[in-house]
Amino acid sequence: MVSPFKLSVCPHDTAKNLLGWFTLNTYLQRNLGIGIHFDPHDSFLEERQAVLDRPHHVVYANPYSVLCFARERGFVPVARPAGIVDEAIVVARPGAPRGAALRIASATDKLIIHDLGLKVLDGLDIDVRQADFHFVGNHLNAAKAVIDGTADLGIVFNETWNGLNPSTRGQLEVVGESHDGLAFHCFMVSPEWADKREAIQRILCAMHEDPAGLRVLDDLRFTRFEAVGEEILKPLTVLLGC
Structure with a gap:
């Protein structure tokens, strides 16, 4: 029987290591003593939308989704990966001229990397109102569009850039x-699970002290999780200008 309780994880993270997130879900279930169903998605x-439309109880969300889930469903942040932040890198072909009218590739305007990229472009004195934006689905495609010559500039997630060969x-x-340091993925808990919020935070933030938890963290390339709360929402709101 499938558990009625659900975990959702940002597709950017499941694309890197789907099995690792199933393992984390197993670890969370064992330590919480409750069954949790994990059903990954391919699309951001x-x-x-699945989290907004159907009951979910724990999510690992990208910064843009963090605000959506907090505002529309009442989710509360509980933990984040220590020392990992989301930043935007703007790339071009080496030596390519940058004129007034530009083709700019970006994964989507529904992720915070796009908004951070717009700030970077503004700092480069590029008028984004005159630009032709191509939304290409993911950050790797944004880099490829620049290499292929179908875009003059690309807005790329720093983690994607660091992972390129x-x-x-x-x-x-x-x-x-960008160097804002204010945006990051984090775990959130639904209002229906308010009574389990502290327990989930405690389990996640103690994983690095447990050999089994540390193995899960190593597999996901995290060092540890640290506690966060609703204080992270205001800086994200300012960053997104909403």
Whole structure:
């Protein structure tokens, strides 16, 4: 019988290591003593809408979704990966001229990386009102669009950039990057599970002290989780200008 309680995880993270997130869900279930069903999605927008449309109890959300889930469903942040922040990197072909009218590739305007990228472009004195934006579905495609010559600039997630192989990075030039340090993925708990919020936070934040938990963290390339709360929402609101 499928558990009525559900976990959802940002597709950017499940795409990197789907099995690792199933393992984390198993760890959370064992330590919480409650069955939790994990049903991953391939699309950012589909995953976000699924959480908004159907009951979910724990989510690991990207910054844009954090605000959506808090505002529309009353989710509360509980834990984040220590030392990991979401930043935007703007790339171009090496030596390529940058005129007034530009083709700019971005994964989607429904992720905070796009908004951070717009701030970087503004700092480069690029008038985004005159730009032709191409929304290409993911951050890797944004980099590829620049390499292929179908875009003059690309807005890329810093984690995606760091994960590119040297030959791919060699075909691109970083022309700007954000350093806000205010955006990050985090776990959130639904209002229906308010009574379990502290227990979930405690389990997540103690994983690095448990050999079994540490193995899960290592597999997901996290060092540890640290506690957060609703104080993270206001800076995200300012960052997104909403």
